[in-house]
Amino acid sequence: MRVALFITCVNDTLFPGTGKAVVSLLRRLGCDVEFPRAQTCCGQMHLNTGYRRDGVRLARRFVEVFAGYDAVVTPSGSCAAMVREQYPRLAHNPHFAAGASVAAGARRLVPTRAGREFAAAVDEVAPKVYDLSEFLVDVLEVVDVGAYFPHRVTYHPTCHSARGLRVGDRPLRLLRAVRGLELVELPGAEECCGFGGTFAVKNPAMSTAMGTDKVRNVLSTGAEVLCAADNSCLTHIGGMLARERGGVRVMHLAEILASTEGRS
């Protein structure tokens, strides 16, 4: 099985440790990943902020770069949801600017050749994109990844992994199987942390108000570590925790799962 790692632009630039953790974890489980060197970004920021033309260009790149793999694994629920859930809608929307035109005299929009090719590429690639927890539980069929992490941890199910991908309790099952790890329930876990991509800077007061409530809930658990499967949300919550000297560190799920005895 050929497995590609989609690191995401945010992790590539700011959180290489998460990428290294994914690589070491998957290798430990007997799965070698490739890193398609041409990859950059799935286009989520552009697409979700209303810059469809720019976003679609990046989406086209994505499906070209990741064509031909059996699986594409990514340590971001949000980017996985963008590709798997949103790309198909984008590609099959008859009004999609770059993919359709009104043929002369025709009353209906007809897809252009480029639009048809994009749709075909999306249909090929999108279903093979997995968030890390999905790949572990559903594809590799493993819940106990042999990790050791003797700390008190609480888990925040990010919106796009919970409501976009519907990963359900897969991350919790993985965490429960980690030796030494004490998992404590996060009150109001399903509520958004207030990151929301460009929302965080377009509506800073609201984003901060939502984050403050999330931080309060995190602190109430007495956990040492806040874990999530998306570094974007963790940057927001962690940035607030750091500002308030909350004494809780944030860690990506991959980093906890990659920890083994003697290396945690």
Place this chain on the structure above:
Amino acid sequence: MGGAPSRAPGHAPGPARGRGHVVDLGMPAFPRNAARAVADSQLRFNLRKATHTIRGRRASVVGELPDWMELRAAGKAIKDHTLRNLDRYLLRLERAVTEAGGHVHWAADAAEANRIVAGLVKATGETSVVKVKSMATQEIGLNEALAAEGITAYETDLAELIVQLGDDFPSHILVPAVHRNRAEIREIFLDHMAEWGRPAPEGLSDDPRALAEAARLHLRERFLATKVAISGANFMVAETGTLVVLESEGNGRMCLTLPETLISVVGIEKVVPTWRDLEVFLQLLPRSSTGERMNPYTSTWTGVTPGDGPREFHLVLLDNGRTDVLADEVGRQALRCIRCSACLNVCPVYERAGGHAYGSVYPGPIGAILTPQLRGMGTPLDASLPYASSLCGACYDVCPVAIDIPEVLVHLRGRAPHAPAERAGMRAASWLLSRAGRLAAVQRLAARLRRLIPRRRLPGPLSAWTDTRDIPPVPAESFRDWWDRTEGGTR
């Protein structure tokens, strides 16, 4: 009641795509309204308590039904079918209402609807009307339009009464006075009831029962004295020409049965083909809305019935931008809305901003997709509404007719005007991300300068992030450079 307070009708909407005229409060953009709201601790407390209570109630009664998802799918399908054949069902409805002795009027926009209603009231010779809680009449600013014609409209829904007495604006679809607590309501009753009719009893306490009794006494006089009523409707059944109102208090029932003339102003999207279709919505709506298994007062009427209820019935069918919404293949799903407000109650943004921040009678997630479509995005507020969401998706999950609100928000963001600086930034990001080499070069530059990058004070618009949040340290090496250097950690 000549001394009835009236609200300024608000400025006219600017140039925009939406052709509807929805009452506009002329407020600044959403981020500023929200920033003010999140600093109001009383408002935060009131809203949190109310939304979490209804949210919990809804979740428990929805969870009881093993076939909720099937009901939801049926509700969506019925609405979609009806909207696709709206012309046919509206004509059928018109025929059925007319055959049952009612009169049907067609209103293209708010002004026309207001003109029709004012004319109908004037024809009765009356100068006052009682009102059933109605979103459509709020949308078109009917009370203000009637006041300009010398007609006083009396709200009879308890929450709408509180809003009217307080010269306030509704902040929630289902519970318009959700932003008020009972101490505030007591003060409003004591200060303003006398201006509108029977005064509040002396020594009124803020006990909910005492407040309800004061409202009951005040309203009862009004019901018995008023000969014209104005309502909206939750549903209109095309096959029989029957209108349906769901309410919890019984005031609506009083308005619909006691007066001699009944005028109903209803959006054209409220039609359903048959009574069998209604059955689905009578299950979906109460559970989603008030968190009740069954609705307390469900009133239905078909034209007029001699010796029973109003002698004259007028139905004003309101477009006000709806056919434009219908023309948008993505945005049209907003017309499925049955105004339950489940999306408001579950929304983390609404919970902290309150309804007024949305500057429209339609607040919350549904308002953020409905208002810009009906009214256009010609004002800073309307252009900011599609961005008043973190796209967390909680609204879509609870919507009883499966409106994919995040999808429509993103769709509208694509049509919203973008600030030049933002556009330039996005263009630059797109250029940067369109070649891996460019991204790698910038990553290396950032790594070299990483000690110079302030983690707590970024310049310009990025300060919106660092005002409240640290940025993470820039690593010495990006992932891709690590991969190249170590061949994926194998060397």
